[in-house]
Amino acid sequence: MAARAGAHVVASVGRPERGAGLRELGAAEVLSGSAVPDEPVFGVLDNVGGAVLAEAFARLEDGGLALSIGMAARADTVIDFEQMRMRGGIRRLEPFTVSGPFGPDTGYLVxxxxxxxxxxxxxxxxxxxxxxxxxxxxxxxxxxxxxxxxxx
Known part of the structure; x- marks a missing residue:
């Protein structure tokens, strides 16, 4: 959906085989393992949590937002906020929550x-x-x- 809206999408997967088909779905880049994007990113949708979410949050550019959607790693997320303060700028980390109404959005997706x-x-x-x-x-x-x- 992000690529469809014009975003440069960077997909990150744990193993290369999990990245199969992501370019066809709109990912401009597919990173695997501990690889990280070369440039800061504006937004992050994270399903993993733990160290992956902490690293993704650290990669945000000024004004960026990370949404924590899941916790597949089942590990605590530890973020070095002092490091973030030293970098300057404003970055946000929020839990992803769902609320309605869904009518128009659901119709669009259908x-x-x-x-x-x-x-x-x-x-x-x-x-x-x-x-x-x-x-x-x-x-x-x-x-x-x-x-x-x-x-x-």
Whole structure:
């Protein structure tokens, strides 16, 4: 979505194979492992937390924002704010929260899906009866993309 809006997107993945297909989805750069962007970034969407979030926050340019969406690392995030003060500028770190109404945004996304302009990246699909299997696969990082449960 960011690339569609004109942003220069840098994707970061733990292993190179997890980056497959990200350029086709709009990433201008795909970094793996401990690689970091050469230049400061304006925004960060972080699903990992821990040291990854701390490093991403440190890479923000003046006026930048990091959104903490998840905590896949299940590790505390330790940020050296003194280092940030010495760099100067203003950077923000916020938790990602969801609130409604969603009507217009949901309609826009459905239109993109129906038109084939948005790939939902479904990596696993199964019955609601298999919810425990889906959760296990997501937590063990064996699903690339989203898990979708069918009810009924």
């Amino acid at each position: 239109d993109l899906l129906n038109g084939g302009a948005l790939d939902p990246q479904i990596g696993w699909h199964g019955s609601w009866d298999r919810v425990h299997e889906a959760v296990d696969m997501l937590f063990s990082r064996r699903v690339h993309g989203k898990a979708v449960l069918t009810i009924g």
